[in-house]
Amino acid sequence: MLHNGVECEEFRETYVDEPTAIINAKEYLVGGEIIRRDVEVQVKEGFTFLGETGNG
Amino acid sequence: MANSAGICDSFKSEVLKGQHNFDVAGDSFKLSLYLTTATISPTTTAYTATGEVANSGTYAATGSAVTNQAPATTSTVGHWTPSANVAWSSVTFTTDCALLYNDTDAGKASVAAITFSPQTVTNGTFTLTMPTNDNTTGLIRLA
Numbered sequence: 001m002l003h004n005g006v007e008c009e010e011f012r013e014t015y016v017d018e019p020t021a022i023i024n025a026k027e028y029l030v031g032g033e034i035i036r037r038d039v040e041v042q043v044k045e046g047f048t049f050l051g052e053t054g055n056g
Numbered sequence: 057m058a059n060s061a062g063i064c065d066s067f068k069s070e071v072l073k074g075q076h077n078f079d080v081a082g083d084s085f086k087l088s089l090y091l092t093t094a095t096i097s098p099t100t101t102a103y104t105a106t107g108e109v110a111n112s113g114t115y116a117a118t119g120s121a122v123t124n125q126a127p128a129t130t131s132t133v134g135h136w137t138p139s140a141n142v143a144w145s146s147v148t149f150t151t152d153c154a155l156l157y158n159d160t161d162a163g164k165a166s167v168a169a170i171t172f173s174p175q176t177v178t179n180g181t182f183t184l185t186m187p188t189n190d191n192t193t194g195l196i197r198l199a
Contacts (some may be wrong), residue, residue: 037177041182044187047063
């Protein structure tokens with residue numbers, strides 16, 4: 001069968017919410033073997049630098 | 057030592073010297089990807105091929121350019137984030153780190169290291185989706 005245009009027997013999709021990113025993985029399997037694995041790393045937040053100065 | 061995230065220490069002083077221009081017509085910045093065994097961290101001063109994932113699919117050594125957008129200030133915070141996500145297709149590798157660096161700079165000065173849990177991509181597409189470009193989540197923020 002086709003999943004997202006990929007011929008496979010099984011399709012699995014997972015979301016993992018990590019402290020700094022959300023990981024979305026799509027796995028396409030044939031005979032129990034992963035033939036394709038797509039990963040999207042959604043960066044939640046970047047970096048801040050330079051804090052408030054103390055010269056006020 | 058594993059990969060670790062953060063703004064690169066050297067970048068902080070380089071900004072004060074005007075070494076980086078993030079504007080639309082400014083410098084070209086790239087993202088390169090690293091193996092879980094690499095040692096990219098805030099102490100990294102420049103792009104390095106050491107520990108970089110091997111060429112695979114559309115991923116080639118030194119990584120890919122990001123698309124600049126104009127830096128902005130929201131409330132009291134200056135911020136900048138690439139305007140588009142970065143993706144590599146038909147790749148096979150395991151990575152847990154991306155390094156943003158200035159490709160225009162002669163020394164390929166580093167900007168920031170981005171980390172996440174180790175991810176294995178198999179004959180597939182690896183996409184790095186950028187955060188919302190604002191004063192609370194933008195990729196680079198000066199508060």
